[in-house]
Amino acid sequence: xxxxxxxxxxxxxxxxxxxxxxxxxxxxxxxxxxxxxxxxxxxxxxxxxxxxxxxxxxxxxxxxxxxxxxxxxxxxxxxxxxxxxxxxxxxxxxxxxxxxxxxxxxxxxxxxxxxxxxxxxxxxxxxxxxxxxxxxxxxxxxxxxxxxxxxxxxxxxxxxxxxxxxxxxxxxxxxxxx
Amino acid sequence: xxxxxxxxxxxxxxxxxxxxxxxxxxxxxxxxxxxxxxxxxxxxxxxxxxxxxxxxxxxxxxxxxxxxxxxxxxxxxxxxxxxxxxxxxxxxxxxxxxxxxxxxxxxxxxxxxxxxxxxxxxxxxxxxxxxxxxxxxxxxxxxxxxxxxxxxxxxxxxxxxxxxxxxxxxxxxxxxxxxxxxxxxxxxxxxxxxxxxxxxxxxxxxxxxxxxxxxxxxxxxxxxxxxxxxxxxxxxxxxxxxxxxxxxxxxxxxxxxxxxxxxxxxxxxxxxxxxxxxxxxxxxxxxxxxxxxxxxxxxxxxxxxxxxxxxxxxxxxxxxxxxxxxxxxxxxxxxxxxxxxxxxxxxxxxxxxxxx
Numbered sequence: 001x002x003x004x005x006x007x008x009x010x011x012x013x014x015x016x017x018x019x020x021x022x023x024x025x026x027x028x029x030x031x032x033x034x035x036x037x038x039x040x041x042x043x044x045x046x047x048x049x050x051x052x053x054x055x056x057x058x059x060x061x062x063x064x065x066x067x068x069x070x071x072x073x074x075x076x077x078x079x080x081x082x083x084x085x086x087x088x089x090x091x092x093x094x095x096x097x098x099x100x101x102x103x104x105x106x107x108x109x110x111x112x113x114x115x116x117x118x119x120x121x122x123x124x125x126x127x128x129x130x131x132x133x134x135x136x137x138x139x140x141x142x143x144x145x146x147x148x149x150x151x152x153x154x155x156x157x158x159x160x161x162x163x164x165x166x167x168x169x170x171x172x173x174x175x176x177x178x
Numbered sequence: 179x180x181x182x183x184x185x186x187x188x189x190x191x192x193x194x195x196x197x198x199x200x201x202x203x204x205x206x207x208x209x210x211x212x213x214x215x216x217x218x219x220x221x222x223x224x225x226x227x228x229x230x231x232x233x234x235x236x237x238x239x240x241x242x243x244x245x246x247x248x249x250x251x252x253x254x255x256x257x258x259x260x261x262x263x264x265x266x267x268x269x270x271x272x273x274x275x276x277x278x279x280x281x282x283x284x285x286x287x288x289x290x291x292x293x294x295x296x297x298x299x300x301x302x303x304x305x306x307x308x309x310x311x312x313x314x315x316x317x318x319x320x321x322x323x324x325x326x327x328x329x330x331x332x333x334x335x336x337x338x339x340x341x342x343x344x345x346x347x348x349x350x351x352x353x354x355x356x357x358x359x360x361x362x363x364x365x366x367x368x369x370x371x372x373x374x375x376x377x378x379x380x381x382x383x384x385x386x387x388x389x390x391x392x393x394x395x396x397x398x399x400x401x402x403x404x405x406x407x408x409x410x411x412x413x414x415x416x417x418x419x420x421x422x423x424x425x426x427x428x429x430x431x432x433x434x435x436x437x438x439x440x441x442x443x444x445x446x447x448x449x450x451x452x453x454x455x456x457x458x459x460x461x462x463x464x465x466x467x468x469x470x471x472x473x474x475x476x477x478x479x480x481x482x483x484x485x486x487x488x489x490x491x492x493x494x495x496x497x498x499x500x501x502x503x504x505x506x507x508x509x510x511x512x513x514x515x516x517x518x519x520x521x522x523x524x525x526x527x528x529x530x531x532x533x534x
Contacts, residue, residue, distance in 0.1 A: 020354065024183055027356045033183070035354040039209060040292055060441030062353050062434075063516060 001056045003141055004064045006081050008049035009073025009094070014128035018071060019050040021132055025146045026054040034062035047076045054141060069139060071131060073114075075100055082107075092134050094127070110138055110177055117172045126169035133173020144174060181356035186321045187212035189357060190254070190280060190328050190344070195220055196359070197329040199278070200249040201227045203240035205259060208292040209348035210282035213254040234259040238266030238279075245275040246386035248373030250332050254280035256348065257298050258289055261306060267341055268307025272388030274372075274403075276335030278328065279313070280344045282351040285486070285513045293514020294348035296433060299491035302345045303462040310400055312407045313341045314414060315461040319436045321355035323459075326362050333365040334414065338406055339372075345461060347433045347486055349516075410463055417465035418457040421447065424477055425454030427529045430469070430496050431484040432458050435517055439484060442522035452477070453526050461492070469499035479533025481506040482525045488512040505532055 005022065009015040019035050026033040037050045051067075053059045069090045072078040075098050078091070085091060087106045095111035102109035112134045118127035129151070136142050148167055155162040184192070191213045194202070202221050204214035214230060221228040227244075231237040237253045244251040255263060260281045270277055281302065285295030302315045314334055318324040324346060331342040374384045390396035421443060422428055429439045436457040446453045456472060458465050472478055483493040483506055490508045500506060509517050509525045 020183070023354060027181055027183055033356060035183070036349060037352055039352055058440070059355075059437070060444065061438040061519060062349065062355075065518060 001054075001141070003052075003054040003069065003139065004067045005052045005054070005069045005071065005135075006049055006067040007052065007071040007073070008047055008077035008081060009097075011046070011048040013073045013097075015048060015071070015073050016050050018128050018132055018135075019052045021128075021147070021150065022052050022054065022135070022142070025142045025150055028146050028150065029142060031056060032059045034059045036062040047074065047080065049077065049081075069135070071135060072098060073131070074098060078102070090138055092131060092138065094131065108138075110134055112173060112176050114173070117176075118169060121165060121169045121172060123165055126166055129166045129169035130173035130176075133170040133175075134177050136170075137174035137177035144170070179358040179360055181358055183354050184321055184325070184357050185212060185352070185354045186324050186346070187282065187351040188216045189321050189325045190351070191216035191220065193325040193328040194252050194278065194332070195224045195226065197332045198250050199226060199252050199332065201229075201240070201244040201251045203229050203231050203237040203244070203251070203253050204255065205231055205234050205237055207256045207259045209284055209294070209352050210254050210256045210280065212351070213280060213282070234262035235266065238263035238270075241277050241279075242266055242270050242273070242275065245270060245277045246273065246374050248370040248375055250276075250278075250336075252278040252280070252332075254282065256282045257284050257286050257295065260298060260301065264301070264306035267313065268305065268309055268311055269388050270341050271305075271307070271311035271313065271403075272309060273386050274339040275341070275386065276332075276339050277341050278331045278335055278344065279341055280328070281346070283345065283347050291514045292348070294352075294434060294486060294516070295512060295514060296347050296435070296486035297488075297491065297512060298345065299461060299485070299487065302343050303464070303495070311403065312410070312462060313343045314338070314410055314463070315343045315345050316416075317345050317432045317459060317461050318350060319346075319433050319457065321350065321353065322357045324350055325357050325359075329362045333367065336367045336370075337365050338410060340406065340410075349434045414460060415463045415465050415468075416459035417468055418455075418459060419468070419472075420455040420457070422454035422456060422472055424452050426452045426477060426479045426533065427482060427526045428454045428456050428472060428478055428480075429482045429484055429522065429526065430456045430458070430492070432461065432492065433486070435484045435486060438517060438519055439522060442519045442526065445519060445523055446526055451526065451530065458492070458495075464495040464499070466495070466499045469496065470501065473500040473503045478504060480504050480529040482522070482529050483508050484517050484522060484525070485510045486512065486516060505529070507532070
């Protein structure tokens, strides 16, 4: 089993954080993981992306041209990376930001209204968790419990009040795919 | 032991603190800036000194001074910054002081690009400064190795009283990977009775210097250094071989290209092609004898050297080891462009054809 995921969006949308969450969760489940960011001037206003590998074998290349899944948080990301996705791969689109549709018919596309759901849950900052939920439900590569445990470890002390909010967002994201 | 997800550059800084780094002097430059950033937040809390210098030249000379006073001193930078440090490095090597220098390499020449590169191989292994000196060069290809090597580097430096470089392409510094904080081998180290810590009860002054006015004295000093380097060549060579036992083509690569090569190996082996990977871990001393032995094996038909460099630099050491016995192809990119799995697969297939 090997998943090679590209998560891409504007700097500040939380794409890098989604990637880190996936890597953390993969590590918690005993997988070999890598997280490699794009870095440079593109982070200031343009597209920021990261590459994540989740694998049951040691990870060779942490970067790749043909992801098994693409998480596109903005339009330039979809335009840039759709062509490279492996045939039969999945594309998760933040449909509140991206109005374009996935043009290839050999890919499974999920359109997730991340921002809208985050607003409904009560905080625009949790739109990442919505997307993470969609990814977990779509790929079934990670256990939802692992993510929920991770959320509990992420927010402790004074921040513990954010746990239910994040879990709710994560579950709403999963529900978009199921 | 529990695994933790760490970014390469931050892990390196934490590793140095755990290895007892007393002083860190540095200057920001992409893609290594997280090293001084982490150090600035955490080294003072551990009782050490962090100082952001006014330039790379100042930083390496601060390392020179701190190392002379017996401190465990370190600096890190990326390619153009490491170029600026070369004068200090030859002085430190000449004065026989231990220190750790991290080069998180980007593409060059000049300011080049901030994306990962491996164009500083010559500079690290041949010496970018003047004179007959060597630095021991460790090259990690994952974050765990980066963490282990940085910790060991302090001991190696102290043992030989010589600068040790940890050289890696920018991707190893930028990426996150699970690591374990397991114990690394510790060495029995000689006391730093040469350090300039004040005369106190000594009957002589300790002097740190790289200048010898008497040519015979300088000649003897160089002979002594040469003996030390010969000892490193004898005792410190490291490398890794993957599936070389029956390989017809052997890829030689270090750092990130060696990781990409692992994926290429998987693809090629699945097609029934016999391919192996030879990965130098110490770039100097280069694992010449081990590679020479492989080049003499009947089953080995050809080599493919892969680097993030336009014309190749390590390939010279590969050539010196293979001694013309087998053909060597080169695959490389510079400027932050990485060689791909597909390119490696094609290069290996072409080498197979050529070798038969």
